[in-house]
Amino acid sequence: MNNSLNSIYNGQLLSGMDSSLLGKIHSLLALIKSYGKVGIAFSGGVDSTFLAKIAHDVLSEKSVAITVDSEAYPPDNIDKTRRLAVGIGIRLIVMPVKVCDIDEFSANEPDRCYHCKKMLFSLMKARLDAEEIHVLIDGSNIDDLGDYRPGMRALSELEVHSPLLECGFAKSDIRNISRMLCLPTWNMQSSACLASRFPYGVRITPELLEKIWKAESVLAEMGFLRFRVRDHGDIARIEIDSGDMKILLSSEDNRKKLIDRLKDLGYTYITLDLQGYRMGSMNESIPSES
Numbered sequence: 616m617n618n619s620l621n622s623i624y625n626g627q628l629l630s631g632m633d634s635s636l637l638g639k640i641h642s643l644l645a646l647i648k649s650y651g652k653v654g655i656a657f658s659g660g661v662d663s664t665f666l667a668k669i670a671h672d673v674l675s676e677k678s679v680a681i682t683v684d685s686e687a688y689p690p691d692n693i694d695k696t697r698r699l700a701v702g703i704g705i706r707l708i709v710m711p712v713k714v715c716d717i718d719e720f721s722a723n724e725p726d727r728c729y730h731c732k733k734m735l736f737s738l739m740k741a742r743l744d745a746e747e748i749h750v751l752i753d754g755s756n757i758d759d760l761g762d763y764r765p766g767m768r769a770l771s772e773l774e775v776h777s778p779l780l781e782c783g784f785a786k787s788d789i790r791n792i793s794r795m796l797c798l799p800t801w802n803m804q805s806s807a808c809l810a811s812r813f814p815y816g817v818r819i820t821p822e823l824l825e826k827i828w829k830a831e832s833v834l835a836e837m838g839f840l841r842f843r844v845r846d847h848g849d850i851a852r853i854e855i856d857s858g859d860m861k862i863l864l865s866s867e868d869n870r871k872k873l874i875d876r877l878k879d880l881g882y883t884y885i886t887l888d889l890q891g892y893r894m895g896s897m898n899e900s901i902p903s904e905s
Contacts, residue, residue: 640792642782644673650750652677654743656736656775657707658688659696661786662754664703664800665793666779670752671705679748681708681739686715686821687731687808689828699800710738721819723810725765731808732766736773752776758786763898804841805894813846814897826880833876837869841892849883854892863887 647653647670655667657680670678680700684693693709700707712735714720719730740751753770755777770777779789786805793801810819812827823846830844830851839859845852853873855863863869864887874885888896 636788636791639782639784639788643669643778643784646778646782647673647752650674650752650776652748653750653752654678654708654739654748655680655705656739656751656753657682657696657700658754658806659692659699659800660754660806661793661800661803662756662779662789664699664798665789665796666752666754667700667705668703668793668796668798671703676706679706679708679743679746681710681742681751683714683735683739684709684711686713686824687720687810688806689809689832702799708742710742712738715819715821715824720810723813723815723817723819725763725815727810727815727819728764728766728808729769732769733773736769736775740773740775750776752778754789755780756784756786756789763895807894811895811897812844814900817846817848830877830880830882833873837863837873839863843892843896844877845888845896849881850886851877851882851884852886852888854888854890854896857891860887860889860891 651674653670653674655663655670655678657663657667659682663680667678667680680703682693682696697707697709714731714735717731717734720727720734736751736753743749743751751773753775755767755770756779759767759780790801809824809827812831813819813823817823827844827846830846831842834842834844834853834855839855841856842859843854845854863873877885890896
């Protein structure tokens with residue numbers, strides 16, 4: 616393993632690391648080494664970037680990152696993903712897929728994520744099989760168990776491994792070690808498919824996905840780091856951290872800019888969710904017994 620990993624296990628970083636976290640790292644290294652050859656489902660987010668870095672440091676050219684280029688993620692996402700792969704040194708396979716052509720995705724029922732992941736991960740596994748790589752891993756971690764995640768069932772059915780989950784890594788663990796490794800994603804906002812901005816039952820189209828991306832780009836331009844814009848037809852429901860609410864509401868210029876830009880996109884009403892930023896808020900409409 617290279618110097619970046621050695622820096623975790625030696626010197627000041629090692630002496631200051633919690634013993635339980637150190638144990639998770641040892642378990643992760645051993646698990647990844649046991650795969651021999653591996654493909655990493657690589658979105659360019661916090662978790663998959665960390666996993667790709669570790670896998671490449673352990674297995675070198677026997678590891679490959681594989682990603683899907685689709686309309687369900689911002690248009691600039693694939694360029695960022697390519698740059699991250701270059702920075703890590705791992706080979707990247709890019710698979711263009713029109714996810715809106717998947718009927719179960721476009722229908723946007725509560726099990727949308729299951730059908731989408733089943734299709735995409737099946738395509739990734741087939742592509743890796745052609746290179747005689749028969750292990751596909753993803754960046755799921757224990758924090759993912761606390762939300763409604765139908766896509767996890769697809770991973771189980773396809774025998775996709777989740778080493779971070781298996782080794783007990785929480786999101787905070789991943790961010791802490793990513794910072795030690797100087798990965799630029801260590802403090803990145805958690806990413807999610809753009810389809811997650813719409814209520815279930817609203818049919819997903821490429822035009823709607825582009826609209827919500829442009830709406831969230833306005834908040835990014837204004838300097839906010841954690842946010843979502845939820846699309847409720849002619850209503851844009853904005854989620855930001857409580858501290859950022861004060862910043863937004865105290866500036867007439869910021870409010871006017873946000874209102875004008877979102878109205879230009881076709882929204883009639885611009886609202887601020889008083890519960891603030893939270894992942895998976897569209898799942899709050901799903902009955903708990905589901």
